[in-house]
Amino acid sequence: MDTTSVTIVSLAIILYSLVSARLRQSVITAPIVFVSFGLLVGDGGFGVLEFRLEHDAIHLLAELTLIVVLFTDASRIDLKLLRREHDLPIRLLTIGLPLCMLIGTIAAWWLFPEFGFWQAAVLAAIVAPTDAALAHAVVTNKLVPTRIRQAISVESGLNDGLCLPLFLVFLCGARVAEHLETTAYWVQFAAMQIGLGPLVGICVGYIGGKLIERSAIRKWISHSFLELTTIALALVAYGAAESVGGNGFIAAFCAGLTVGNVSRSICLAIHEFAEAEGQLLTLLIFFVFGAVLLPLAYTNLTFTGMLFAILALTVLRMLPVAISLVGTRLRGETRLFVGWFGPRGVASIVFALVLLQEIEVPTRQDIFAIAMATVALSVFCHGLTAYPLAKWYAVRAERAKEISPAAEHEPIVEMPFR
Numbered sequence: 001m002d003t004t005s006v007t008i009v010s011l012a013i014i015l016y017s018l019v020s021a022r023l024r025q026s027v028i029t030a031p032i033v034f035v036s037f038g039l040l041v042g043d044g045g046f047g048v049l050e051f052r053l054e055h056d057a058i059h060l061l062a063e064l065t066l067i068v069v070l071f072t073d074a075s076r077i078d079l080k081l082l083r084r085e086h087d088l089p090i091r092l093l094t095i096g097l098p099l100c101m102l103i104g105t106i107a108a109w110w111l112f113p114e115f116g117f118w119q120a121a122v123l124a125a126i127v128a129p130t131d132a133a134l135a136h137a138v139v140t141n142k143l144v145p146t147r148i149r150q151a152i153s154v155e156s157g158l159n160d161g162l163c164l165p166l167f168l169v170f171l172c173g174a175r176v177a178e179h180l181e182t183t184a185y186w187v188q189f190a191a192m193q194i195g196l197g198p199l200v201g202i203c204v205g206y207i208g209g210k211l212i213e214r215s216a217i218r219k220w221i222s223h224s225f226l227e228l229t230t231i232a233l234a235l236v237a238y239g240a241a242e243s244v245g246g247n248g249f250i251a252a253f254c255a256g257l258t259v260g261n262v263s264r265s266i267c268l269a270i271h272e273f274a275e276a277e278g279q280l281l282t283l284l285i286f287f288v289f290g291a292v293l294l295p296l297a298y299t300n301l302t303f304t305g306m307l308f309a310i311l312a313l314t315v316l317r318m319l320p321v322a323i324s325l326v327g328t329r330l331r332g333e334t335r336l337f338v339g340w341f342g343p344r345g346v347a348s349i350v351f352a353l354v355l356l357q358e359i360e361v362p363t364r365q366d367i368f369a370i371a372m373a374t375v376a377l378s379v380f381c382h383g384l385t386a387y388p389l390a391k392w393y394a395v396r397a398e399r400a401k402e403i404s405p406a407a408e409h410e411p412i413v414e415m416p417f418r
Contacts, residue, residue, distance in 0.1 A: 205256065
């Protein structure tokens with residue numbers, strides 16, 4: 001990336017920061033601004049940027065962002081509290097997510113018969129994880145019942161880490177189905193990726209978390225270095241897993257989950273890092289998405305591909321969510337609200353880049369285009385509707401509470417999400 005590109009990106013950050021507080025309660029979200037600015041100055045606009053998809057900086061930024069997101073989101077999860085009080089996200093993750101991937105696979109296989117089962121499953125896995133950052137006005141609106149805000153936040157914090165192993169398995173299945181490698185090779189590859197990744201992540205998270213926690217208790221470490229050191233654990237977990245043949249992203253997720261449950265006293269520093277540096281990385285990804293990835297995807301996008309993207313954000317998400325929430329006594333509009341706010345973001349972008357650059361399958365260009373179209377629709381549709389729908393739903397939920405006790409308002413202990 002040359003100095004002109006750095007200057008343009010920095011200017012975008014400064015200009016948005018100047019009005020960020022005013023825009024927070026509007027339909028103009030940060031991802032919308034950065035994707036739009038990327039489109040304006042990138043290949044789809046004036047073409048003033050000098051970098052292309054092949055540049056190592058793009059892949060480094062994407063991987064670093066996903067590592068930080070996986071680690072920080074997982075560190076917010078208190079597993080004991082999750083099992084005891086957060087029944088809605090458990091339902092969304094154990095029933096809704098598998099159904100979303102299953103129905104998505106069937107739909108993709110039907111719409112794109114040339115994909116075959118495994119490549120259809122790869123597409124479904126890429127567009128399944130949600131990103132609550134695109135619905136920030138929903139998860140931070142205190143008028144929306146806590147139980148509903150937490151369901152959306154906790155689901156998005158865990159589903160990318162849960163989708164990743166399945167994404168790798170589906171990729172291996174696609175390679176075997178196309179006879180690109182032997183079955184034994186890809187079974188061994190998948191086993192090492194999925195087996196060693198969690199093992200390394202848990203070890204790094206436990207040992208590193210305990211060491212940092214003891215140092216913090218004894219006041220041997222300053223607050224600024226506490227933030228840097230905790231995030232460094234994510235990078236250590238990633239690098240250690242990759243060096244032994246495991247998956248670094250899975251390791252980062254498991255490291256964050258471990259730290260969040262064995263060393264909770266240092267998690268505040270992780271969350272503070274995520275609010276600043278982590279958010280910066282996410283916005284840079286959306287800028288690159290608009291400047292480079294979206295124009296590239298447009299050249300391979302078909303009408304059927306756009307149809308799948310629309311279905312992925314509506315029926316293929318909302319139907320599994322509705323099924324998973326059967327028996328919860330939630331009102332119909334609540335189920336629709338939770339179903340709609342399943343935006344796609346950083347995880348889908350990075351999964352698609354992994355597919356495009358690292359593990360080849362025959363229809364990877366088409367899958368990449370459909371995935372990018374899904375993210376683009378999500379950025380604008382979920383961003384533009386987050387604030388007005390959150391206000392509308394909050395009013396409806398409050399009226400329902402006044403008429404009769406509502407399941408949406410059952411008391412719940414919050415986890416530290418956004």
